Amino acid sequence: MKQYKIAVVGATGMVGRMFLRVLEERKLPASEYFLFASARSAGTTIEFMGKKHTVRELTEDAFKDLGVDIALFSAGGGTSKTFAPIVAASGAVVIDNSSTWRMDPDIPLVVPEVNAADIPMYKNKGIIANPNCSTIQAMVALEPLKAFGLKRVIYSTYQAVSGAGMGGYSDLENGLKGEAPKKFPYPIAGNVLPQIDVFLDTGYTKEEQKMIDETRKILGLPELRVTATTVRVPVFHGHSESINVEFEKPFELSEVRKLWESTEGLIVQDDPAKGVYPMPINAADTDPVYVGRLRRDFSVENGINFWCVADNIRKGAATNAVQIAQELIRQWEA
Numbered sequence: 522m523k524q525y526k527i528a529v530v531g532a533t534g535m536v537g538r539m540f541l542r543v544l545e546e547r548k549l550p551a552s553e554y555f556l557f558a559s560a561r562s563a564g565t566t567i568e569f570m571g572k573k574h575t576v577r578e579l580t581e582d583a584f585k586d587l588g589v590d591i592a593l594f595s596a597g598g599g600t601s602k603t604f605a606p607i608v609a610a611s612g613a614v615v616i617d618n619s620s621t622w623r624m625d626p627d628i629p630l631v632v633p634e635v636n637a638a639d640i641p642m643y644k645n646k647g648i649i650a651n652p653n654c655s656t657i658q659a660m661v662a663l664e665p666l667k668a669f670g671l672k673r674v675i676y677s678t679y680q681a682v683s684g685a686g687m688g689g690y691s692d693l694e695n696g697l698k699g700e701a702p703k704k705f706p707y708p709i710a711g712n713v714l715p716q717i718d719v720f721l722d723t724g725y726t727k728e729e730q731k732m733i734d735e736t737r738k739i740l741g742l743p744e745l746r747v748t749a750t751t752v753r754v755p756v757f758h759g760h761s762e763s764i765n766v767e768f769e770k771p772f773e774l775s776e777v778r779k780l781w782e783s784t785e786g787l788i789v790q791d792d793p794a795k796g797v798y799p800m801p802i803n804a805a806d807t808d809p810v811y812v813g814r815l816r817r818d819f820s821v822e823n824g825i826n827f828w829c830v831a832d833n834i835r836k837g838a839a840t841n842a843v844q845i846a847q848e849l850i851r852q853w854e855a
Contacts, residue, residue: 522854524552527846528589528613530604531596532556532576533565535687536618539839540593541569547843550850555587559596581607589613591846595838609647614849616649616842623650623735630738632657633844634786635664640849649845654684654837655728655751655760656735661787661810661836662764662829663740665780669823670769671742676732676749679761680717681801682709684833685753693755705753714753726751759801760833768823774815777825781812786836791815799830807832808840 527549531537537558544554556567556576563578577583579596584607592608594601595618605615605622622628629642630650643649652660655678663671682689688704696702696710707714718727725733729749737743754761781789790799791813799811810831818824831837 522550524550525590525850526553526555526588527551528555528557528584528587528592528608530557530579530592530594530608531600531618532567533558533562534595535683535690536595536834536838539834540595540843541567543835543839543843545570547847549843549847555589557583557596559600579604584608584611584613587611591616591849593842593846594618595842605648606646614643614647614649616651616845616849618651618838618842620653620731621650622646622648623652623731624738625650630735631845631848632660632664632739632841633848634784635660636739636741637848637852640845640852643849649849651838651842651845652735652739653728653731654833655680655762656732656739657837657841658760658810658829658831658833659732659736659762659764660739661784661831662781662812662827663736663766665784665787666766666768666777667740667742668780669772669776671740671745671766672769672823673746673767674736674748675765676729676747676751677763678717678732678749678751679713679754679756679763680751681756681759681833682753683758684717684760684837689753690757693757696755709753709755711755713755715750717751717753725749756801758805758832758834759830760837761799761801762829763826764829765818765826766824767818767821768825771823772825774817774825777815786810787812789813799828801830801832804830804832806835808836810836 557579565576598619601619627645629639732749798813814828
C-alpha cells in the first residue's frame, strides 16, 4: 500500500489536537505528517507519532513542493475560505471541518457510515466538507431509518460547551467558580442557553439552519421536512439530541432496533427498566454514536422518539474527518 503524506491545519486548537490523537490511534498509511497553525502558534513543538514536530505557519506557499496528499483543516471558516482552494490546487485533498464549504453543491458533505459514495465528488474542487457536529451523530442514527420512508424530523439538541471551542469550555470552568462569561452572552454554569451561533431573520439560529440544510444534503432528501431547536447546556463533552421522526410507512419498534444494531458506528443502549440509556458522561472520549429511549410517538400515525448522544469533538469533528481520510485512501487503493 502506498504511504501518504498528511497535513493537519489548525493543529494547536481543540479539534486539531484531537485530530492528532485520532490519527495516532487509527494509524493511517502515512509516510510523513506536517502540522500547521497561525503565525501566533508557529514554532510550537508538538509530540506526535513518537517524535517532535515543529508547527509550521500556514501561508499561501506553505504547501509548495511538500507533496501532501490529504490535508485535515480545523482552523476556522475564514482560514478555510482562503486557504482550502490554495492547498487543493497544490494537489492535496482538503477535508475541512468548518461550515464554509458544506452547502456548496459541488463539494461532498460526508458522514462515512452514511454517504461514503459521495466522496469522489471531491474531484470537482479538491475539497470534502466535514458536517456540523450535531448533524453528524443524527445522520448515523437516521440513515438506516430511511427504510421506513422519512417524512419529518424534529431535532431538540442539548450541546456541550466544548462545541464552542476553548472559550466555551473555559466559560463553564470559570463559571463554576463564580466568574463572569467571556465567550457566551450569559452564564452557562447552572444555566441553559437557547442560542447557538447568531440569529437569522427567520428567528432560527445559524446552528439550527445548519442542521436542517445538512440533514437534507447528506441523506439525499432535499424536500425532507426538518426543524430544529439547538441549546447549549452546562456539559463539557458530548452532545445529546432528542429526535422525533415521522415515517411514511408502518413499522415495529423491533425493526428499528434491528436496523440500528446492524449499523456501523452505532450502539444501542435502550433498557429503561434497568436505567440503561445514552448519556454524554459515558460517550465522552469515545467514537460511536449511542441511541436509546426508543418509543412510539402516539401523536402521529407512524412516528418515534429517541435519544442520541455522541462526543462532539471526536465523532462530531476529528474522528469523522479522519474516517473520511481513511475511506478516501480505501477508495484510492481499490
